[in-house]
Amino acid sequence: MSQHAPKEIHSLSFGLMDPEEYREMSATKVITADTYDDDGFPIDMGLMDPRLGVIDPGLECKTCGKHSGSCNGHFGHIELAAPVIHVGFNKLIRRLLRGTCRNCSRLTPVDGSKYADLSEASEAADEKLREFRGNLDEARSLRQDLSDELKSAMRTCRRSSSDTNEDKCPYCGEVQYDIKHEKPTTYYEVQRVLASDYPERIAQAMEPDEEDGERVTPPELADETGIDPGRVQEILSGSFRPRESDREAIEDALDVDLTEEDMNKLMPSDIRDWFEDIPDDDLESIGVSADKSRPEWMILTVLPVPPVTARPSITLDNGQRSEDDLTHKLVDIIRINQRFMENREAGAPQLIIEDLWELLQYHVTTFMDNEISGTPPARHRSGRPLKTLSQRLKGKEGRFRGSLSGKRVNFSARTVISPDPTLSLNEVGVPDRVASEMTQTMNVNERNLDEARRYVANGPETHPGANYVRRPDGRRLKVTEKNCEELAEKVEAGWEVSRHLIDGDIIIFNRQPSLHRMSIMAHEVVVMPYKTFRLNTTVCPPYNADFDGDEMNMHALQNEEARAEARVLMRVQEQMLSPRFGENILGAIQDHVTATYLLTNTNPEFNETQSLDLLRTTRIDELPDPDRVDDDGTEYWTGRKLFSELLPDGLDLEFTSSAGDTVLIEDGQLLQGTIDEDAVGAFGGEVVDTIAKQFSKTRARIFINEVSSLAIRTIMHFGFSISIDDESIPPEAQEQVDEAIDGAYDRVQELIETYERGELESLPGRTVDETLEMKIMQALGKARDSAGDIAEDHFADDNPAVVMAESGARGSMLNLTQMAGCVGQQAVRGERINRGYEDRTLSHFEPNDLSAEAHGFVEHSYREGLDPKEFFFHAMGGREGLVDTAVRTSKSGYLQRRLINALSELETQYDGTVRDTSDTVVQFEFGEDGTSPVEVSSSQEKAAVDVEEITNRVLDEEFADENEKAEFLGERAEPTNLSEHADDWWMAQSDD
Amino acid sequence: MVDVSQHELVPDHTLLGDGDLEEVLEEYNIEKTDLPKIKRTDPALPDDATIGDVVRIERDSRTTDTAVVYRLVVE
Ligand SMILES: [Mg+2]
Numbered sequence A: 001m002s003q004h005a006p007k008e009i010h011s012l013s014f015g016l017m018d019p020e021e022y023r024e025m026s027a028t029k030v031i032t033a034d035t036y037d038d039d040g041f042p043i044d045m046g047l048m049d050p051r052l053g054v055i056d057p058g059l060e061c062k063t064c065g066k067h068s069g070s071c072n073g074h075f076g077h078i079e080l081a082a083p084v085i086h087v088g089f090n091k092l093i094r095r096l097l098r099g100t101c102r103n104c105s106r107l108t109p110v111d112g113s114k115y116a117d118l119s120e121a122s123e124a125a126d127e128k129l130r131e132f133r134g135n136l137d138e139a140r141s142l143r144q145d146l147s148d149e150l151k152s153a154m155r156t157c158r159r160s161s162s163d164t165n166e167d168k169c170p171y172c173g174e175v176q177y178d179i180k181h182e183k184p185t186t187y188y189e190v191q192r193v194l195a196s197d198y199p200e201r202i203a204q205a206m207e208p209d210e211e212d213g214e215r216v217t218p219p220e221l222a223d224e225t226g227i228d229p230g231r232v233q234e235i236l237s238g239s240f241r242p243r244e245s246d247r248e249a250i251e252d253a254l255d256v257d258l259t260e261e262d263m264n265k266l267m268p269s270d271i272r273d274w275f276e277d278i279p280d281d282d283l284e285s286i287g288v289s290a291d292k293s294r295p296e297w298m299i300l301t302v303l304p305v306p307p308v309t310a311r312p313s314i315t316l317d318n319g320q321r322s323e324d325d326l327t328h329k330l331v332d333i334i335r336i337n338q339r340f341m342e343n344r345e346a347g348a349p350q351l352i353i354e355d356l357w358e359l360l361q362y363h364v365t366t367f368m369d370n371e372i373s374g375t376p377p378a379r380h381r382s383g384r385p386l387k388t389l390s391q392r393l394k395g396k397e398g399r400f401r402g403s404l405s406g407k408r409v410n411f412s413a414r415t416v417i418s419p420d421p422t423l424s425l426n427e428v429g430v431p432d433r434v435a436s437e438m439t440q441t442m443n444v445n446e447r448n449l450d451e452a453r454r455y456v457a458n459g460p461e462t463h464p465g466a467n468y469v470r471r472p473d474g475r476r477l478k479v480t481e482k483n484c485e486e487l488a489e490k491v492e493a494g495w496e497v498s499r500h501l502i503d504g505d506i507i508i509f510n511r512q513p514s515l516h517r518m519s520i521m522a523h524e525v526v527v528m529p530y531k532t533f534r535l536n537t538t539v540c541p542p543y544n545a546d547f548d549g550d551e552m553n554m555h556a557l558q559n560e561e562a563r564a565e566a567r568v569l570m571r572v573q574e575q576m577l578s579p580r581f582g583e584n585i586l587g588a589i590q591d592h593v594t595a596t597y598l599l600t601n602t603n604p605e606f607n608e609t610q611s612l613d614l615l616r617t618t619r620i621d622e623l624p625d626p627d628r629v630d631d632d633g634t635e636y637w638t639g640r641k642l643f644s645e646l647l648p649d650g651l652d653l654e655f656t657s658s659a660g661d662t663v664l665i666e667d668g669q670l671l672q673g674t675i676d677e678d679a680v681g682a683f684g685g686e687v688v689d690t691i692a693k694q695f696s697k698t699r700a701r702i703f704i705n706e707v708s709s710l711a712i713r714t715i716m717h718f719g720f721s722i723s724i725d726d727e728s729i730p731p732e733a734q735e736q737v738d739e740a741i742d743g744a745y746d747r748v749q750e751l752i753e754t755y756e757r758g759e760l761e762s763l764p765g766r767t768v769d770e771t772l773e774m775k776i777m778q779a780l781g782k783a784r785d786s787a788g789d790i791a792e793d794h795f796a797d798d799n800p801a802v803v804m805a806e807s808g809a810r811g812s813m814l815n816l817t818q819m820a821g822c823v824g825q826q827a828v829r830g831e832r833i834n835r836g837y838e839d840r841t842l843s844h845f846e847p848n849d850l851s852a853e854a855h856g857f858v859e860h861s862y863r864e865g866l867d868p869k870e871f872f873f874h875a876m877g878g879r880e881g882l883v884d885t886a887v888r889t890s891k892s893g894y895l896q897r898r899l900i901n902a903l904s905e906l907e908t909q910y911d912g913t914v915r916d917t918s919d920t921v922v923q924f925e926f927g928e929d930g931t932s933p934v935e936v937s938s939s940q941e942k943a944a945v946d947v948e949e950i951t952n953r954v955l956d957e958e959f960a961d962e963n964e965k966a967e968f969l970g971e972r973a974e975p976t977n978l979s980e981h982a983d984d985w986w987m988a989q990s991d992d
Numbered sequence B: 001m002v003d004v005s006q007h008e009l010v011p012d013h014t015l016l017g018d019g020d021l022e023e024v025l026e027e028y029n030i031e032k033t034d035l036p037k038i039k040r041t042d043p044a045l046p047d048d049a050t051i052g053d054v055v056r057i058e059r060d061s062r063t064t065d066t067a068v069v070y071r072l073v074v075e
């Protein structure tokens, strides 16, 4: 392919193409619609002419002499029997027809009839054209879209009066008519002419009407219009057609319209003639470059025939050839073209010619775009619409989005994912059958020669094997089960071996939808049996993955640069801090959080065996000093002490946990507080976040791995399960709940009665009805909350649902309320349920029943179970939620695409500005402050960059003790005049 | 009529003199048309701003106190 050195593209020029240029670049004229002869050879000057390029291997291109594969193909051309309109330009053609004179083809920026004489009119028109040029120059200097200027100029040129034949050309004085465009490619000139039924219309208007009941007599009419009375009689009898001026006089006198539209079709040839006369200077003033784009070139006289390489035919299994859709379309065009010519030569009637012309137009139109509204798409024999030029380019599967912006790649794999808590979060478990398919290139040298030979000797099927070798001469050999032993001995330094993926290789891992940069991260390979990709559960949040059947993609990197970049920039631990909110996105989730809560909340004690068991999967293999020693000498360690073993020395922290207590960590020891979601959770767990920022990401990765290991052993130690009994409340509590709900029902009933008496006072800005609704909702909401509170009071602190809600692991107190107390009011569109039957929600209720149960209040809990009516209302509220999420995902997906396309080429430059590819400044300083969101404080109260704190940290690091530091800062001056007798005093001043 | 330019949330928009403009363009090594744009009809603009002028916008910023942005007046 690349026989030529790459060239730098300096500029691109877009414009219309001169038909002469088509003819010049054409390899051959195409005249027959046939493709291959009986022997299977392409027919000369047919659609598969060998001069248009070759697709069959072995044949030689008649134009360039190259063989299939290296010949890109060459365009041919069809001479159209009559000009046809190019659909792609139908709007521009309409604009030009409406804005230029039908006689002299000049632009008509002013109405000639508004001026005393032609010279004055043309003067004004010239002035307007100069104004257009001025606008263009300004738009050019401001680099704005010039097509907007063209549009606005052509709007000015468009005739002002469309229903009277008044508008005149300012240059030649010709009367201009309105142009009607019938999509896609038909244009009419509309003239107002005397209606054929004018006598009837006049007679009708002369009859007395309702307001002034006087009948107009012919003499009166003659009087009023100044037309000879005899002529009036002739006009009324229809034997004389009134002249234009007389017609207008009668129209004025009788207030009647005597005209009708006369549509005169403009044939493409007429339009072409019209456009040919538009002067270059006029085009220049609307921003059209005449030497690149003459408007008559929008009317095709020659049709380029795409090379055969762009529309290859396929040979089916039964030996039959199947042609490309484009070829089918070209066949149609040539057939009609020929029939057109034959008919014209035979002197066929105009009607037939016009029909054929329209048919030719149809085929050329659908050749370019087969999805035009108002035109039936051209279909294949099977009824499938043909895929023509525009369909090849457009849409998701089109050339741009499908083949250029995104394409299929080698060295990639996709399979179901499943969890493996024994892996590090940097790792990924790769099935051996995937590892044996994806390869990495080994450059063999003296030092890895033995290793390389071992891979080759294993062959392609045994796991750490090799699939291909490449000799120094460039020959690539496939390693097979048969030749592997033999080949292994031949491998020498200088060869390349494509070996299987092995543990420690770096690969890229991805889950769609790739909404943020953490959706694609680099992992280290751990080859494993079975068929799924395995990942540590702590990387679920960034990928938004779960294991209900999710699949993920893997890409093996193919060069050293890519591997280095992936390892340094893309590895999971490097992506720990999210650029969205500047805090960690990796951390403990679900059971991990529950476990750390169990471990630290009540601070339980463990004996030596238990303690070692909890820590056995971490790097800790020696226990610290025990917290308590029993009378019989048994040693005990508390949960907080064990957790502290994972913290780095020198970590100081104080914050409030989601359980509500204050967590205090000093020098890497957890002194008090509960470790839960707010401490170690993904999405901003304080401890993880602080370790990542103050220590390192490597330390944070070790911490997260160890926390999850400790957590898993902890939760196995305690055991954690939940069942329906965990949501049941004692009978006395149930009574209280029922009481609360009954109380609410009473209040609602009271409200309704007040309302019905007309005594309900409306809230400011609300109607009485709205006020009632609000107050009912309020009362019922309160009832649900108090039911929740009652239920909550009866749950022990070790209730699993409470533990999960309190630690932030999963669920909320509201969920618990709904399970144990009362599900509460169901809502659609934020209101009580009001839809269904006329004046009621279900036929089970009286019309206009305003009570709670008739409008979707569910008084039962999920544990008790819902009654049928409640169930129905609950389903209504649930459905709304489902529809909302469905709509939201599709909307946000589209928004995401638009945003990514708009922002993808922005880049921060070395001077700190953010610019697009044309060097336009988007931000003068990245993010207004030039800071990275992951490097600055994410808290709203504190300064983004706390200079004070940073200097303190640096100084603490720099100096051995406080004195030295104070001395450096000039806060303390070293005395220079002390006698040795003062040494005792001097020593007492310092710390040691 | 409310003058939005006096509102506390609308940052100061001031016209840039030729000399200052020269300096700004020099600093970023750009042409006038490479600047971000602002419509002439934008109510925050000073009344005497015309197409082709450059305005200097000084915004309050949580992180840097003030952030300065330049915009080219168009349309
Ligand atoms: Mg899933």
Ligand SMILES: [Zn+2]
Residues within 6 Å of the ligand: A052, A053, A054, A061, A062, A063, A064, A065, A066, A071, A072, A073, A074
């Ligand atoms: Zn060729």
Ligand SMILES: [Zn+2]
Residues within 6 Å of the ligand: A101, A102, A103, A104, A105, A106, A169, A170, A171, A172, A173, A174
């Ligand atoms: Zn004219």
